[in-house]
Amino acid sequence: MNWWLLAFGVLLVGGLGPGLWLALRGPAAHRLVGLELTGSVAALAMMLWCQAIGQASFLIVPVVLVLLSFAGTLVFTRLLGPHR
Amino acid sequence: MTAIIAGVLVGLGTLITVLAAVAAVRAGDVYVRVHCLTVVTSVGSPLIGVGLIVVNGFGFTGASVLLVVLLQAVGGPLLGAATGRVNAQRDGVIGSGSPE
Numbered sequence: 001m002n003w004w005l006l007a008f009g010v011l012l013v014g015g016l017g018p019g020l021w022l023a024l025r026g027p028a029a030h031r032l033v034g035l036e037l038t039g040s041v042a043a044l045a046m047m048l049w050c051q052a053i054g055q056a057s058f059l060i061v062p063v064v065l066v067l068l069s070f071a072g073t074l075v076f077t078r079l080l081g082p083h084r
Numbered sequence: 085m086t087a088i089i090a091g092v093l094v095g096l097g098t099l100i101t102v103l104a105a106v107a108a109v110r111a112g113d114v115y116v117r118v119h120c121l122t123v124v125t126s127v128g129s130p131l132i133g134v135g136l137i138v139v140n141g142f143g144f145t146g147a148s149v150l151l152v153v154l155l156q157a158v159g160g161p162l163l164g165a166a167t168g169r170v171n172a173q174r175d176g177v178i179g180s181g182s183p184e
Contacts, residue, residue, distance in 0.1 A: 002128060003095075004094075007095065007098045008131075010102060015105045016105055017103055017105075018105035018109045022109060022117070026114075028111055028184050029167075029172075029174050030114045030117075030171065033121055036163050036164075036167065037121050040121070040125055040156060041105065042175070044101065044129055047093050047136060048094070048136075051139075051140075057143060059148035059149065062110045062148075063151055066155045066156055066159065067155065070155070070163065071161050077167060080174070
């Protein structure tokens with residue numbers, strides 16, 4: 001195991017775990033914070049995973065994830081807003 | 085030497101990200117949680133990204149990492165503001181049409 005895999009594992013447990021916990025508890029609008037945290041940490045973990053296995057071409061996955069996570073969260077903020 | 089610098093940067097970024105995530109869980113208020121979240125995209129992500137660029141150099145890998153970091157640095161505060169606005173509207177702190 002190299003240091004990149006160790007950092008990947010730490011992010012997976014210490015970052016993704018709390019994100020999932022926040023996304024599963026509380027009112028819908030409060031869960032958005034968990035959704036954002038999960039998306040951000042998942043992209044970072046994927047970058048470290050690509051470095052650990054030495055596959056630079058896989059870096060397109062976190063790039064797409066960041067874009068989709070941003071758009072998806074904005075859609076949720078729109079849907080969860082008060083009805084006019 | 086390069087590997088050591090990259091390791092320190094990535095380790096620091098990982099530590100800050102994990103601490104921010106744990107702080108977000110421990111925070112009782114959703115607005116405080118949003119603040120904890122922006123630490124990840126504004127500090128943790130750039131540190132990890134710079135560490136990866138230091139070890140890989142600025143080629144395809146470095147450009148991809150830089151793109152992810154920039155998108156997170158720009159998008160994180162925007163999402164934080166949008167989330168705070170939705171919660172403030174639902175809590176009745178601001179009106180449904182705010183800002184007008």
